[in-house]
Amino acid sequence: MANIPTPAQLAYFAAHPHDNLVPDIIACCSVCGIASVVFILLRLWARHLIHGRVVVNMSDWLLIIAFIFFAVFDICFALTTKYGSGRHIIYITDARMLQILNLVDENTYCYAMAFIKLSILKVYGDIFPSKKFHHCLWAMAIFMGAWAITFSASAIFQCTPIEYNWDLTIPGGFCINYGANVMAAGILNILTDFIILVMPIPLVLKLHTSTQKKLQIIFAFALGSSACIISFIRLGYGSKVGSTADGSWDNIPAGLASVAELMIGILAASIPTYRPIYRRFMNGSAMAQTQAGYNSDRQNYGNDSSLNKSTLRRVQIFSQHDGEPREKGDGIHITNQVEMSVYDSKEEEWDQKRRRQSDEERLT
Structure with missing residues (x-):
């Protein structure tokens, strides 16, 4: 009081x-x-x-x-x-x-x-x-x-x-x-x-x-x-x-x-x-950040030590009846061509990298 x-x-x-x-x-x-x-x-x-x-x-x-x-x-x-x-x-x-x-x-x-x-x-x-x-x-x-x-x-x-x-x-x-x-x-x-x-x-x-x-x-x-x-x-x-x-x-x-x-x-x-x-x-701007991340991912997946340099198999799938891809010309193209590459991996290093990426995504 x-x-x-x-x-x-x-x-x-x-x-x-x-x-x-x-x-x-x-x-x-x-x-x-x-x-x-x-x-x-x-x-x-x-x-x-x-x-x-x-x-x-x-x-x-x-x-x-x-x-x-x-x-x-x-x-x-x-x-x-x-x-x-x-x-x-x-x-x-x-x-x-x-x-x-x-x-x-x-x-x-x-x-x-x-x-x-x-x-x-x-x-x-x-x-x-x-x-x-x-x-x-x-x-x-x-x-x-x-x-x-x-x-x-x-x-x-x-x-x-x-x-x-x-x-x-x-x-x-x-x-x-x-x-x-x-x-x-x-x-x-x-x-x-x-x-x-x-x-x-x-x-x-x-x-x-x-x-x-x-x-x-x-x-x-x-x-x-x-x-x-x-x-x-x-x-x-x-x-x-x-x-x-x-x-x-x-x-x-x-x-x-x-x-x-x-x-x-x-x-x-x-x-x-x-x-x-x-x-x-x-990073200066969102565009620069996105582009840097894209290039980094391409480089990591292409050069990561956890992936073997040799490609085990590569398959090309085409939707054309003749089974051949069409030759690209000028302009905008719509294609159904799919190229699939399968790589051999080192399981432990790949799993560790995946956990790191998961933690960083949750922090973001």
């Missing part, structure tokens, strides 16, 4: 009418909101580069849901400035609306964070087919769902009745120690960040791909640790939530950290899907 300001504190608030964090709130919400939109659009563009059209899978939908919760959180946090947020408590213009928006923010934060992590877990599941690993993913997903529901409910019912959040004159009203609730939620959030970060590393090391690509994958996953840093910062500010006498001012740093944390979370969930964009820019 929030403390009641002392006479000395009230005097301090009155002596500092120009203290104002409203520009900081608006700037943070604007920048993080726009950046999150860009991250989502880049993710959809990456899907388009793979499939030639925007194909949205389950991990994308989970992140889109997270973005919707984040957008509500972001907008409501910015709207709190209209009712006194970002200024000292004596300058609040509508305590009821301010607290309602705060309750919306506390709830949408929980669900946005949960869906971000569910999206990351789904990406892991798409990459790694191990059944044991999938059981771990399901366990973590269930835990995140329980985390979101538990702390969302505690935010709604932090005061009984709910109206006691903004009307302390209600007889018999009381509030829980919401600051301890925020600290518990923050600690569990950081713990799940760390677990999700390290979960795929043992499986990445077992992939049939080059060491360089393994390191690139681990680095992409490790970028999610940047959200852990913001979570630690938010945890430090969260200790004041629910216990300060000047919540409209003292709780703002925690709110700003929450906006940044969710924005970084959306980025962290999207980075593993950006590989097609990275390859496009590294």
Whole structure:
């Protein structure tokens, strides 16, 4: 429950009418909101580069849901400035609306964070087919769902009745120690960040791909640790939530950290899907990439050490009645001529190459 300001504190608030964090709130919400939109659009563009059209899978939908919760959180946090947020408590213009928006923010934060992590877990599941690993993913997903529901409910019912959040004159009203609730939620959030970060590393090391690509994958996953840093910062500010006498001012740093944390979370969930964009820019253009891949495949199949240089048999099949292929002239030709070549292979090397190709396709 929030403390009641002392006479000395009230005097301090009155002596500092120009203290104002409203520009900081608006700037943070604007920048993080726009950046999150860009991250989502880049993710959809990456899907388009793979499939030639925007194909949205389950991990994308989970992140889109997270973005919707984040957008509500972001907008409501910015709207709190209209009712006194970002200024000292004596300058609040509508305590009821301010607290309602705060309750919306506390709830949408929980669900946005949960869906971000569910999206990351789904990406892991798409990459790694191990059944044991999938059981771990399901366990973590269930835990995140329980985390979101538990702390969302505690935010709604932090005061009984709910109206006691903004009307302390209600007889018999009381509030829980919401600051301890925020600290518990923050600690569990950081713990799940760390677990999700390290979960795929043992499986990445077992992939049939080059060491360089393994390191690139681990680095992409490790970028999610940047959200852990913001979570630690938010945890430090969260200790004041629910216990300060000047919540409209003292709780703002925690709110700003929450906006940044969710924005970084959306980025962290999207980075593993950006590989097609990275390859496009590294190869100059999609056309150059396609042509290079085609030429590389021809060279590999023609010169691969796993194939014998000698062709065992070559068969030509013609659809013409005379059994001879027609001589090609100028223009466009339609032919039913088929040439089939059968090669001898070294089974072990060929199987190893096939597994490597399969792993790389799943990573793409």
